[in-house]
Amino acid sequence: MAPRQIIIDTDPGQDDAVAILLALASPEEIDLLGITAVAGNVPLSLTTRNARIICELAGKRETRIFAGCDRPLAHSLVTAEHVHGKTGLDGPDLPEPTMPVQEQHAVDFIIDTLRSRPAGTVTLCPIGPLTNIATALQRAPDIAARVQEIVLMGGAYFEVGNITPAAEFNIYVDPEAAEIVFGSGIPLTVMPLDVTHQALVTGARNTAFRSLETPVGTAVAQMTDFFERFDKAKYGSDGAPLHDPCVTAYLIRPELFSGRHINVEIETQSPLTRGMTVADWWGVTDRTPNALFMGGVEADGFFNLLTERLARL
Numbered sequence: 001m002a003p004r005q006i007i008i009d010t011d012p013g014q015d016d017a018v019a020i021l022l023a024l025a026s027p028e029e030i031d032l033l034g035i036t037a038v039a040g041n042v043p044l045s046l047t048t049r050n051a052r053i054i055c056e057l058a059g060k061r062e063t064r065i066f067a068g069c070d071r072p073l074a075h076s077l078v079t080a081e082h083v084h085g086k087t088g089l090d091g092p093d094l095p096e097p098t099m100p101v102q103e104q105h106a107v108d109f110i111i112d113t114l115r116s117r118p119a120g121t122v123t124l125c126p127i128g129p130l131t132n133i134a135t136a137l138q139r140a141p142d143i144a145a146r147v148q149e150i151v152l153m154g155g156a157y158f159e160v161g162n163i164t165p166a167a168e169f170n171i172y173v174d175p176e177a178a179e180i181v182f183g184s185g186i187p188l189t190v191m192p193l194d195v196t197h198q199a200l201v202t203g204a205r206n207t208a209f210r211s212l213e214t215p216v217g218t219a220v221a222q223m224t225d226f227f228e229r230f231d232k233a234k235y236g237s238d239g240a241p242l243h244d245p246c247v248t249a250y251l252i253r254p255e256l257f258s259g260r261h262i263n264v265e266i267e268t269q270s271p272l273t274r275g276m277t278v279a280d281w282w283g284v285t286d287r288t289p290n291a292l293f294m295g296g297v298e299a300d301g302f303f304n305l306l307t308e309r310l311a312r313l
């Protein structure tokens with residue numbers, strides 16, 4: 001089968017970094033058309049910088065990187081330096097990037113790519129707030145029918161929230177954008193916290209990265225070491241959850257994940273639950289299903305895949 005053509009829309013982030021590295025290491029399954037940066041974990045200038053650092057770390061300087069929206073559609077930006085550190089990529093000591101940022105705006109790149117390639121052949125992979133994707137859909141509604149699928153990291157049902165008691169970070173930062181994406185009619189596959197909190201970098205898994213004894217393996221071990229302090233303190237878990245790599249792993253090994261095709265709506269109004277993904281997991285409404293909402297991952301298979309692929313870089 002030909003590799004899937006994808007655009008990764010991202011706010012790196014240590015876990016974004018691992019998601020991108022997995023894609024770059026997997027050319028049989030993934031043809032990465034470009035990386036579009038968005039404001040999220042840290043401001044846009046840093047997410048664009050971090051995307052370039054990651055591509056250079058992987059030796060993939062030819063990757064096209066585009067800068068996108070620097071703020072959510074309707075509210076001011078909320079960032080997460082308390083999780084990811086001041087740069088968004090704290091942990092390893094990586095050089096400042098020198099590869100270029102493309103001149104075209106990320107939203108224009110998304111629109112042009114969908115219009116210029118055959119309908120149903122491009123998959124969007126958002127692993128940050130949904131601002132770039134929603135802006136593209138607002139500006140060019142015709143592209144909705146051309147997207148093969150959106151596979152995204154965001155939301156939660158059983159785990160409820162991580163940035164507020166009710167909301168997951170990516171959706172919380174731009175719920176108006178999420179509402180547009182979830183209402184777009186595009187086939188959606190969603191990796192919520194319910195899944196990503198099962199993908200924990202335990203000590204043994206971190207050691208497996210480090211034991212690759214490559215610059216990529218070492219950097220991933222250092223990034224996940226940094227990132228885990230927050231989750232260990234907050235959840236008492238065994239290590240950092242690798243949220244975003246669930247998206248790229250799904251493109252390679254979908255059978256590692258299980259979920260339900262259900263209705264998911266986004267709360268945009270309530271001050272208490274703004275950004276909540278109201279997921280009808282139990283089918284208690286007659287609302288039309290709009291998303292394959294994942295609930296489980298085979299964690300050992302996921303980490304074996306990750307380690308095996310990162311070894312190639």
Ligand SMILES: [Ca+2]
Pocket residue numbers: 010011012013015016041127128244
């Ligand atoms: Ca992210």
